[in-house]
Structures are given as C-alpha cells and as structure tokens.
Amino acid sequence: MVHTEPVITDGNDRTWLQTEDRSPTVRLRANPHYWDRLRGPHLQEVEFRNDLTREQAIDLVCDTVGKVDIVTEVPPSAADRVLRSRHAQLVAVDAVRALAGVIDREAEGLPLHDLRARRALNLAIDRDGLIRDAFGGRARPLAGLTPPTPLTTMHRAPDRLRPYPHDPDKAAQLWRAAGGTARPLRLAAMDAWADVAHLVAKQLGTALNLQVEVSVLRGEQQREARRRLAAKEPRDWDVLLLEQGSQTADVPPLELHRAFAGRSGEFRAGPVDPRFERLFGYLVAQTSQAKQILAANRIDRYVTRQALALFLAAPQVLYAVNRDVKFVPYATSFELADTSVSSGHWSVR
Amino acid sequence: MSLLQQLAGRVRREPRGTVRVVDPNPLNWLYITYNTVEEAVRVTKGGKVRPAAMSRYRWRDDRTLEITVRDGERFADGTRLDADSVHQAFDEQIRWAAPHPPGTHFNIDRRTRAEVVDDRTVRLHLPEVDGLTLGKLRATHVMSERFWRDLGFGYARDQSGEGHW
Numbered sequence: 001m002v003h004t005e006p007v008i009t010d011g012n013d014r015t016w017l018q019t020e021d022r023s024p025t026v027r028l029r030a031n032p033h034y035w036d037r038l039r040g041p042h043l044q045e046v047e048f049r050n051d052l053t054r055e056q057a058i059d060l061v062c063d064t065v066g067k068v069d070i071v072t073e074v075p076p077s078a079a080d081r082v083l084r085s086r087h088a089q090l091v092a093v094d095a096v097r098a099l100a101g102v103i104d105r106e107a108e109g110l111p112l113h114d115l116r117a118r119r120a121l122n123l124a125i126d127r128d129g130l131i132r133d134a135f136g137g138r139a140r141p142l143a144g145l146t147p148p149t150p151l152t153t154m155h156r157a158p159d160r161l162r163p164y165p166h167d168p169d170k171a172a173q174l175w176r177a178a179g180g181t182a183r184p185l186r187l188a189a190m191d192a193w194a195d196v197a198h199l200v201a202k203q204l205g206t207a208l209n210l211q212v213e214v215s216v217l218r219g220e221q222q223r224e225a226r227r228r229l230a231a232k233e234p235r236d237w238d239v240l241l242l243e244q245g246s247q248t249a250d251v252p253p254l255e256l257h258r259a260f261a262g263r264s265g266e267f268r269a270g271p272v273d274p275r276f277e278r279l280f281g282y283l284v285a286q287t288s289q290a291k292q293i294l295a296a297n298r299i300d301r302y303v304t305r306q307a308l309a310l311f312l313a314a315p316q317v318l319y320a321v322n323r324d325v326k327f328v329p330y331a332t333s334f335e336l337a338d339t340s341v342s343s344g345h346w347s348v349r
Numbered sequence: 350m351s352l353l354q355q356l357a358g359r360v361r362r363e364p365r366g367t368v369r370v371v372d373p374n375p376l377n378w379l380y381i382t383y384n385t386v387e388e389a390v391r392v393t394k395g396g397k398v399r400p401a402a403m404s405r406y407r408w409r410d411d412r413t414l415e416i417t418v419r420d421g422e423r424f425a426d427g428t429r430l431d432a433d434s435v436h437q438a439f440d441e442q443i444r445w446a447a448p449h450p451p452g453t454h455f456n457i458d459r460r461t462r463a464e465v466v467d468d469r470t471v472r473l474h475l476p477e478v479d480g481l482t483l484g485k486l487r488a489t490h491v492m493s494e495r496f497w498r499d500l501g502f503g504y505a506r507d508q509s510g511e512g513h514w
Contacts, residue, residue: 009453018450020378028385030364031425036401045367048381057371069368096396151395245376247451248484249396255454266452287408287480325368332396334372334380341366348366 007230009264017227022050028336042340044347061088061320066346069325072334074318075192076135082320093329094149095317097245098142098256099193101200101310102229105270107238109183113270117178118307121239122164123171124207125200131313134196139313144300145256147314149331151249155296161304163311168207175208184211188225188237191218196312197241230266239310242267247332251292253283253299261308276302379451387430387491389416390483398484402430402491411478418469424493432465438491439463439473441501448488448502455488 005017026048030041049068052060058078060068062085074082074090082090103112103121111117127141140148143161175181185204189197194216201212215237217225228235244267246255259265262280263272279302283295303309321327324345328338341348372380383391391401400406404419422430440463442448449455460476475482490502 018375020375022377026381028381032364033423033425033427035419035422041364042362043366043368044364046384047367047369048377049369049371052371054371054373061371067369068371070370070372072370072372073374149395151397246396247455247487248392248398250398250484251481254481254484255452258454259452264453284481285411285478287411287478292480322368328394330392330394330396332392333383334374334377336368336370336384338394339368341368345366347368 005227007227009230009232009266009268017223017230019223024051025049034337036337040337040339042338043336046336058082058320061085061322063087065322069322070327071320072317074320076138076315076318077195078320079136079138079318082318085320087323088320089323091319091321091327091329092138092316093319093331094140094147094314095245096147096149096152096249096252096331097243097314097317098145098147099139099196099241099243099312099315100142100145100260101187101239101241101312102260102267102269103308103310104235104238104240107235110181110185110238111175111178112238114178115306116174118310119164120171120175120178120208121204121310122307123167123174124204125164125310125312126166126203127163127313128166130196130199130203134199135313135315138318139315142311142313144304144311145260145309146252146296146300147246149249149314151331152252154293155252155300157297161300164304164307171207172209175210181210184213185239186213186215186237187239187241188215188217189241190222190243191216193241193243200241200310200312226266229269232268235269240267240269241310241312243315245332249331250289251283251296253280253296257299257303261303273306273308276306276308376451382490385425387422387424387434389435389486389489389491392487398487402435406483409472411480412475414473414475414482415466416471416473418471420469424496426493426495428493428495430491430493431468432471434491434493435471435489436463436465437494437497438489439471441497442489455485457482457485457489 028046030044057068057071061071065087082088103118105113131139141163143163146152146155187201197214201214205212244256244259260267261276263277279299286292286295324342326340387402389403390398393399403416405417407415409415418432424430443459458476462474464472
C-alpha cells in the first residue's frame, strides 16, 4: 500500500510525498502469453521479500543459496563484500541518477543568491577525490544535471559540458567577492549520503575557510525536509544533498532539471528563474526528438553556468545477484522481464 | 529450437525458475507496477522510450498525438487490449488531480481529450503543444476492464482522486 500526501509547490501544481506499508512478501507470476516474446518473461515467479533489512539481505545473497537472489541499491561500501562472496556477483549500471546539492538561494546570512558564491561552492569540490573516497570509484563526476550514460551522450555533446574543476583558490576568491559569511554553512543530507556529506563539508570548509555544520536526515526527518522544500516553507539548511533519478533517458530535464530549478520543481529552493522557464517552455514545445536533445542541452548548460545546484556525482546503481541469475540491469528502473536463471539455479535444479 | 527461431521470437521458451528479491528502493511499488502492467510505451535497458502496447505513433500536428495499438494484444486475464483500453487508461488518469505519486512531471494536461478513431487508433488532442507527452505515457498504465472495476489504483475503493493504492 502506498499512501500519498499532496503538497502544493506553486499555484495549483503539487507534488506528492509517499509512505509505504509493505506486506512481508509480494509474488509475481509469469504471464506466459505476454506479447513481447523476445523480451520475456523468462522467470516463472518473482518473490519480493520485505521482511529483511538491506544488510540482512546482502548477507544472505552472499553467504547462502535460495533465500535471496537479488539485492538492489547495494551501497558502495558493501561492494567489496559482494565481490569476495562465494555465491553472489556484483552487477553495476550507469544509471540516470544525479546526486546533487539543492542550494537555498534565499538563505539568510549567506550569499547564495549570488552566482559567485554558488560557483565557489562548485569549484571547492574535488569530485574525483569524492568519487574515490565515498564511492570506491563507482560513480561519475557530474557536469550539470544530466548523468553521463550511453543514451545521454547526445544530450551532453553540443558544447560538451565538463564538471566544474577543483580550484580552491578561485573558489575562495569568488566566495570572498560575494561577501563571505558570518555564520556556518548548514549542510544537510539524506541518510544514504552521510559519508558524502562529511567529505563535501570538509572540502567546502578547507577551500572556503568556512565552518560547515552537517546534519544527516533519517526516517521522518527526510520526509519532513522534502515536504517543506516542496511546499517552499522556510528551511533549516543551506545545502541539501539528495539523489534524483529519471524514469526515461530521452529528455533528462523533465525529471531532473525541472525538479531542481523549475517553477513547480519539488527541489527548487529560491525564486523562480524566468530564463529557466523560457528554456523549459521551448523544450516542451518541441515534438522532434533531435530538437528536444538540443533544447535539453541548452537547459543543462544554463543550469550549470548559473550553478543552480551543487553538482556532485552520478552514482552507479549496484546489485548483489546470485551467480546463477542472469540479471539485466536497466539505467532507469528495476525491471525483471529480461532476467533468467541458469540450469544451476536452486529453483530449477 | 533454432537460434533463428529464438531471435524471431516465434518460439517462446517456457518461463522457469523463481528469484527472490529484496528491493529497498522507495519506488519499489512503481517497479512492481512496471513489471506487471501494460503501457503504451516502455523503456529500453538504456532508458530510451520505445513503443510497447502501441505499435507506432505519429504527431498529426503539434497538438494531436495519434497512437496505434498493437494488433491482437491481450491482457494477462485474457481480455483484449484495444483502443478503448488506452482511452479508459487515459480517462482514469486524467480525472485525478495528480495521478503520479513520484511527482507532477508525468502529468498530461487535464484539458487533453482522448478520441477513439477505430479499434486500434487513439488520438490525444492536447490543448497546447507538449512534445514530452510521449515520455509521459510511460506513466499511463493500460489495464484491463476488470482491474479498473475492482482495484483502479485504489480509486474504486477510496472514492478519492488523491493517488492512493
């Protein structure tokens, strides 16, 4: 069961907050008459187990056979555990997901309304170091908000975007020019990105000679932070790290850029940007896919130039998978139609 | 079974085996939906939108999207999937204030009208040009008559358009 709560983001537009109430298991049985014969289904049954924590599930897929076959959303810190295991393999996919910081452009006591300050934040980040230390190398540096995947190559190709370089001197210069700060910067992060938040805080603090206070949001705090942000209520952070994914790769701004910068964007923290709205309106007006790609590229470049977010990384999505399961990962969602088992799998032996 | 036959999809291998999944992603409910329902479009492994329940589409003009439903398709309960199914899916969705819990980005303008042209053809008449409509169809779940009558994403149960299910 999914319960939803509407939150007005702008005018009549609204977003939804979800809470789940999962049953212990959900079973899906194959439809043997499904029309797409090439695609599948190849499995007779899929059982979703909701009675295990992620940590328990990783232990079971690594150390046992028949209890758990696939664990999604494996954290990078557990990747080596899976690689060393006897029964599981690690499957990674370059997903259409962006880990970025929402910048509160209305923060009191900080110059985040000033483009120079927002660029300073981005120039202070050592993305390669962050990816090495927080992701074990299993992420790609983010330039703009379009994650680099094979399908988004074209979106990023014209005047190809590059990540902000790590330039602490320039960052400090811009930060001072924007007025600096008389108070600490409050960096909040969703629980899953606590390690990233502490590394980002260290990098910002060092480069900008700034005190950074980190708060990690857990459980109901995450939901409340999302609600306040979506409703454009006062916030108790200056930068909020979160991950946003996309259900398709054709037009990334529909789910990514719009969320962070759009008028009705769930994560917009600051005034509506008329230039962004015009660019997005132009994108919506295109029915040609080629023109949509060019329009999406223009939006990505604008969002980057204006530093409308703290661009960090595009994390790979990791799966721990039983060695006798042929799992086909998708860049956008979790699909099982193409997945099959080999003759050594416990369920067919 | 020859490789050629398999490639042509003319001979279906029987589904076999069971896998047990632990998916902590908060969108698990959506992924289960994607794995069980029909949609006019779905995505490839890379994330590209491609026709699924519809065999093709074309923009008749910049406000009219014409969808051709795949011939002979059936739902898992054996009933036919035709132009009326797409029309019903559209009507069920459009009466909700916000039918997509992940956000409003997949909302199709509520002033849009769906027209059944024939057994396999549906036209969406948009009040304004929206080139992103094709991708938004990813979230237009095409279901059988029985589904809408008995479950309807909770609409029938709750008499509410607030997106419960």
